[in-house]
Amino acid sequence: MARSIWSGYINFGLVSVPVGLYSATQEHQLDFHQFQRGTSDRIRNKRVNERTGREVDYDKIVKGHDVGGGEYVVVEQEELSDIAPGKSRSLEISTFVDLDEIDPIHFQKSYYLAPSDAENASSYALLRDALARTNRAGIASFVMRSKEYLATIRADGKVLVLETMFFADEIRDPAKEVGGLPAKTSGKQLKMATDLIEAMSGDWRPKDYKDSYTERVKKLIATKRKGKEVVFSEEEPEATSSTDLVSALRASVEAARARRAGGGSGKKATAKKSPAKKATAKKATAKKSAAKKTATKKTAAKKATAKKKAA
Secondary structure: OOOOOEEEEEEEOOEEEEEEEEEOOOOOOOOOOOEOOOOOOEOOOOOEOOOOOOEOOHHHOOEEEEEEOOEEEEEOHHHHHHHOOOOOOEEEEEEEEEHHHOOHHHEEEEEEEEEOOHHHHHHHHHHHHHHHHHOEEEEEEEEEOOEEEEEEEEEEOOEEEEEEEOOHHHOOOHHHHHOOOOOOOOOHHHHHHHHHHHHOOOOOOHHHOOOHHHHHHHHHHHHHHOOEEEEOOOOOOOOOOOOOHHHHHHHHHHHHHHHHHOOOOOOOOOOOOOOOOOOEEEEHHHHHHHHHHHHHHHHHHHHHHHHHHHO
């Protein structure tokens, strides 16, 4: 069993439930080191004093906040710890809200909450089951690693899940970030787009989706280890023009309905899309040999032609 990364109490009303916090997710990630090209020399990052050029030990480094005009306010780690709220290690639920009312943009990262001991497992189960019955989530705040988090606590089967959240002022205004956005659509195109969404709708099955990029990176590493090179050639799709939009939508709806009727055996729509080319592994030396053979054949062909003319 994994070790909890945080422990404390869920508090709601006069009830306190001791819990531990565990990571619920892990990302696909391949680690790479940095090297100077053409050598086996590793590149290292060092903390260097920009004035003296000398390396500085970590315990001699403090944090400074830029307040403008080249002025910084220096803050010690102990000072940050002293002002951190929730030193009682409390997950204080302030209110319960309907889960469907929370915009997913607020969710940041998922964790599992588990009872800290068997003696208090019943109070944990009571909160879990009550949240499931009411489709509610508890809104709480807590401090972890010198940072305060807003969080939701919800039921998911037998476990309570905590989702850390972005505060309202941490979510950017789309109008400011992306500029002008198109007005609402209507008419035939909107109906056909709606029909396409309905035709392509299905159940949410997470296992149907794979991280193809990480698999390609693994294949690249494995192939290069054998002394070969991998060439992934894939053309980017072209944007559908407004004049072709209706025909593209119609073809897409027909193809989606055919797939559904045939249990997935229908042909995919091919509205001006270039097929992706498969990855091919080639030896660098093979390329050179093929090039030499081709050059030799061409030279021989030229000689033969010259002889015929002379005759």
